[in-house]
Each structure stands twice: as C-alpha cells, then as structure tokens.
Amino acid sequence: xxxxxxxxxxxASAQELLIWDKGTRIFHWMLVLLVVGDALTGWMAPKWMLxxxxxxxxxxxxxxxxxxxxxxxxxxxxRFENFIRSPAAVLGHLRSVxxxxxxxxxxxxxxxxxxxVALLITLTLILITGLIALAGEEKQGILAGWISYGxxxxxxxxxxxxxxxxxxxxxxxIAGVILESLLERENLIRSMITGKKRLTAIQTLPELQQAxxxxxxxxxxxxxxxxxxxxxxxxxxxxxxxxxxxxxSAAGYAKACGECHWSFHPSLLPESSWQTxxxxxxxxxxxxxxxxxxxxxxxxxxLRTNAAHAWDTKAANQLRxxxxxxxxxxxxxxxxxxxxxxxxxxxxxxxxxxSKSNCPACHQDAESGHFTPQAIRNPKEKIA
Amino acid sequence: MKxxxxxxxxxxxxxxxxxxxxxxxSLLEKYARQxxxxxxxxxxxxxxxxxxxxxxxxxxxxxxxxxCTTCHGATPxxxxxxxxxxxxxxxxxxxxxxxxADPDKVxxxxxxxxxxxxxxxxxxxxxxxxxxxxxxx
Numbered sequence: 310x311x312x313x314x315x316x317x318x319x320x321a322s323a324q325e326l327l328i329w330d331k332g333t334r335i336f337h338w339m340l341v342l343l344v345v346g347d348a349l350t351g352w353m354a355p356k357w358m359l360x361x362x363x364x365x366x367x368x369x370x371x372x373x374x375x376x377x378x379x380x381x382x383x384x385x386x387x388r389f390e391n392f393i394r395s396p397a398a399v400l401g402h403l404r405s406v407x408x409x410x411x412x413x414x415x416x417x418x419x420x421x422x423x424x425x426v427a428l429l430i431t432l433t434l435i436l437i438t439g440l441i442a443l444a445g446e447e448k449q450g451i452l453a454g455w456i457s458y459g460x461x462x463x464x465x466x467x468x469x470x471x472x473x474x475x476x477x478x479x480x481x482x483i484a485g486v487i488l489e490s491l492l493e494r495e496n497l498i499r500s501m502i503t504g505k506k507r508l509t510a511i512q513t514l515p516e517l518q519q520a521x522x523x524x525x526x527x528x529x530x531x532x533x534x535x536x537x538x539x540x541x542x543x544x545x546x547x548x549x550x551x552x553x554x555x556x557x558s559a560a561g562y563a564k565a566c567g568e569c570h571w572s573f574h575p576s577l578l579p580e581s582s583w584q585t586x587x588x589x590x591x592x593x594x595x596x597x598x599x600x601x602x603x604x605x606x607x608x609x610x611x612l613r614t615n616a617a618h619a620w621d622t623k624a625a626n627q628l629r630x631x632x633x634x635x636x637x638x639x640x641x642x643x644x645x646x647x648x649x650x651x652x653x654x655x656x657x658x659x660x661x662x663x664s665k666s667n668c669p670a671c672h673q674d675a676e677s678g679h680f681t682p683q684a685i686r687n688p689k690e691k692i693a
Numbered sequence: 694m695k696x697x698x699x700x701x702x703x704x705x706x707x708x709x710x711x712x713x714x715x716x717x718x719s720l721l722e723k724y725a726r727q728x729x730x731x732x733x734x735x736x737x738x739x740x741x742x743x744x745x746x747x748x749x750x751x752x753x754x755x756x757x758x759x760x761c762t763t764c765h766g767a768t769p770x771x772x773x774x775x776x777x778x779x780x781x782x783x784x785x786x787x788x789x790x791x792x793x794a795d796p797d798k799v800x801x802x803x804x805x806x807x808x809x810x811x812x813x814x815x816x817x818x819x820x821x822x823x824x825x826x827x828x829x830x
Binding site for chain 1: 798
C-alpha cells in the first residue's frame with residue numbers, strides 16, 4: 310500500500326500542477342470499474358454468478374476503506390477537510406456557476422465535494438446492506454450465522470433502493486464534471502487521469518497539506534487486522550441460522566420417499582401440506598405410495614418437524630405460501646412459478662432432468678435444502 | 694414336507710446359475726408357505742408363469758399402468774422409469790445384484806404395484822412366480 314505522497318506541487322510543469330495524486334486517481338478508476346462490474350453482475354448476470362458480485366463488492370469495500378483513510382491523511386485536495394464545505398459555500402459556488410464564472414478550486418468545488426461524500430456514503434450503505442442480505446437470504450458471508458431471512462430480505466430491498474439512488478448520483482456527478490469542464494475550459498476527466506490541472510495567471514494556489522502515507526498505512530493495516538480478527542471470530546459460530554443438520558438417508562426418509570423421485574427436502578413445504586400428503590399416501594398424485602403404519606408415522610413426524618417453518622433459508626421462507634388448488638405441489642407454489650417462469654416447459658422433458666420436480670438436476674445443493682444461486686446449473690442449457 | 698421337497702427341487706432347476714443371498718431364499722420360502730395356505734394345489738413357483746404375469750397387460754388397476762413393464766422397462770434387463778420420471782434400475786438380478794435383498798422393500802412394492810396394476814393385492818403364488826422369473830434373469 311505504498312502510495313505516492315505527491316501533493317500539490319509546482320514541479321509538474323510551468324503551467325500545470327498536480328492536484329490528484331496517483332492513489333486517488335487509481336482509486337477513482339478502479340471504483341468505476343468495480344461499480345460497473347457489480348452493476349452488471351447484480352442486474353444482468355445469471356444467478357450462479359453471485360460470487361463475482363460479492364467479490365466486486367469486497368473490492369469496492371477495500372477501496373472505500375482506503376479512500377476514507379486517504380480523506381484524512383492524503384494530500385490536500387483529497388482531504389475531506391478541504392472539500393466538505395458549509396452550505397453557504399455550496400450556495401455561493403452554485404451562484405457563481407449560474408453567473409457563468411465559477412470560482413476556481415484546486416480540488417473539488419463545494420458542490421462536487423458533497424457529491425463525493427454522498428457517493429462514498431451511498432456506496433458504504435450499499436455494501437453493508439448487501440452483506441446483511443447475503444447473510445440473511447443466502448446464509449453466506451461473514452454474517453451468515455447472525456441474520457434472519459426477514460432482516461436479510463429487508464436489507465436486500467434497501468440495497469436495491471440505494472443502488473437506484475447511486476445511479477441517480479453517478480450521472481449527476483458526471484454532468485457536474487462536464488459542466489465545470491465546459492465553464493472552466495479544462496478537461497476534468499483528463500485531470501483525473503493525469504492528475505494535473507492548468508494553473509492560469511489569475512489563479513492563486515492555496516496552501517495545501519502534504520500526504521501522510523505512514524499514518525495512512527498504519528490505519529489501513531489496523532482496519533484490515535480488525536476485519537480479519539472479526540472474520541475469524543464470526544467464522545467460529547457453529548451453524549448458520551436455520552440450517553439444522555439433516556440427513557435423508559439416516560432417518561430412513563430416502564427409503565420411504567426417495568424411490569420414485571428424489572427425496573424432497575422437508576423445508577420445501579409447510580407442515581400442513583406434509584400432513585395432508587402423509588395421510589393420503591395411497592393416492593399420492595395418482596400413485597400408490599403407501600407405507601407400513603410405523604414407517605408412515607415416522608415420516609409424518611420427520612416431515613412435520615423439519616417442515617418449512619423450521620428452516621430459515623430463502624426457499625423455506627418463500628415456499629411457506631402454497632398454491633390453493635395444489636397445496637402439496639412445490640412446483641405449483643407462487644414463488645416457485647415466479648422463479649422458473651423463464652424456463653421453457655419442454656426443457657424439463659430432457660433426459661437429464663425428466664421432471665420439473667427433479668430439483669437436483671438444476672440445483673446442485675438441493676439435497677441440503679439451501680438452493681443457493683451459485684449452485685444453479687441447467688444441464689441442458691444455461692438459463693439465466 | 695413333500696411339497697417342500699418338490700419346491701426345493703424346482704428351485705434348484707430354475708435358478709442354478711445365480712447365487713442368491715439368504716434373504717432372497719427365505720423370502721421365497723415364505724411366499725411358498727403362504728402359497729400353500731392360499732391354495733392346496735400349489736406345488737412350485739414357475740418362472741414362465743412369472744414372465745407372463747410380469748409382461749402382460751392386466752385390467753382392474755389404474756389405466757395409466759396396465760402392466761409391470763409400464764414402469765419397469767420392456768425387459769427385466771432394461772431400466773425403467775417411475776411416474777415422476779426417475780430411472781428405475783433393471784429388475785434382473787444379473788443387472789442389479791441388490792434386488793430383492795430387503796424383504797420389507799419387496800413387500801412394500803408388491804403392495805403398491807399390484808394395487809396399481811391389478812387393483813388388488815397379488816397372491817403369494819404370483820409374487821413367487823415373478824421372483825423366480827426375475828432371479829433367473
């Protein structure tokens with residue numbers, strides 16, 4: 310993390326001076342790349358690419374930590390104290406823009422400065438809500454053991470709302486940059502690449518601080534260490550919420566219910582559905598699936614105690630709502646239909662799938678009941 | 694006792710080539726005992742009768758499943774398919790050595806499948822015939 314501690318200096322050239330140090334510039338463009346990557350993987354990529362989305366997010370997290378520290382110990386123009394200005398200063402600046410003669414600022418102008426703050430805060434909140442959503446909805450990530458599905462789901466909604474906000478802020482930021490470039494006849498996008506801005510005769514250079522890279526390094530290392538210790542600490546939590554140990558074969562379930570189809574995970578239907586099913590096994594979807602009385606009673610107990618309400622996965626939470634007409638069909642539940650609406654009906658007939666109720670053909674982790682996005686595979690064709 | 698000896702001799706001629714486990718032998722023994730109770734005329738299980746029973750279309754059961762072969766595949770050595778489209782391993786013991794080793798499983802499936810195909814429970818003779826037929830395959 311050795312970063313150039315070039316500050317504003319006249320050495321750059323007679324007319325140009327270095328405003329944006331190398332660290333801030335690399336930060337800026339890496340952030341652009343990673344935000345684009347996260348937007349693409351969040352909105353458009355197939356479900357199973359979630360790991361990419363999370364990895365880009367983690368990258369953004371590291372960048373943000375670095376930038377916040379650099380906002381305290383970086384060179385003058387990168388420091389918060391120099392670009393977080395009073396509302397009066399913002400108004401004054403906007404008025405000077407309206408007059409067509411904006412006041413020159415070495416770094417961010419007062420309005421642009423607040424935009425940077427808004428972007429940094431929004432991004433931070435997006436990462437935090439994303440981490441909570443990942444834990445609550447997918448039971449993954451460092452918070453996996455602590456967050457319920459309900460909280461995770463709420464945070465996912467907030468996450469998406471904040472992303473919408475971000476995609477209002479970003480165009481505004483770009484528009485501001487373009488406007489200032491035009492008014493000042495200075496290509497500010499180029500400045501963020503070369504780091505330099507022109508210094509014209511009338512402009513006087515304010516006294517700005519030098520960077521303190523050693524301080525920044527110590528803070529960054531400290532935060533990294535703290536995160537690492539926290540990660541190790543959280544990682545020791547024994548079992549994530551709602552992931553009771555479950556083994557179909559140990560309990561005789563596979564023998565009783567896994568010969569005509571895969572052993573449906575009990576979390577995929579609510580107790581009431583299992584109860585009806587287990588008491589009508591002699592006519593089970595037109596099939597005789599009857600069991601001896603003691604096995605039947607065993608399965609009744611097993612299915613009902615492990616039914617959807619006993620699990621906190623996304624599938625279990627969502628599949629608690631069953632179809633009115635066919636309460637015993639997982640594949641008739643509103644959530645199931647919604648999630649699979651893009652899959653062509655004839656693809657189920659392919660030999661490797663056989664039936665739409667053959668969840669393990671497309672969900673590699675079906676046996677565990679997790680149904681995580683990363684484990685989705687369509688053997689015939691990848692369906693987004 | 695006489696019938697039992699006849700049965701054992703029949704068995705020895707019918708299934709010479711495949712070694713089978715004690716479970717399968719005692720299951721056949723059980724069905725033989727039941728068959729004698731059900732019909733005093735019973736002498737020995739016959740694989741030909743089993744084959745006819747297993748491959749022909751019956752009435753009385755569900756219209757979708759008129760024959761054992763509807764699910765179990767055209768021949769005992771081919772695999773079949775459940776109504777939920779899961780493959781069923783061949784019934785022939787030469788293809789699937791683990792067949793008929795669990796008496797509870799065999800009884801469970803005779804119970805279900807005879808009901809589906811015939812609309813009634815199978816007789817002990819029918820069960821034994823099918824078993825000796827499939828054990829010979």
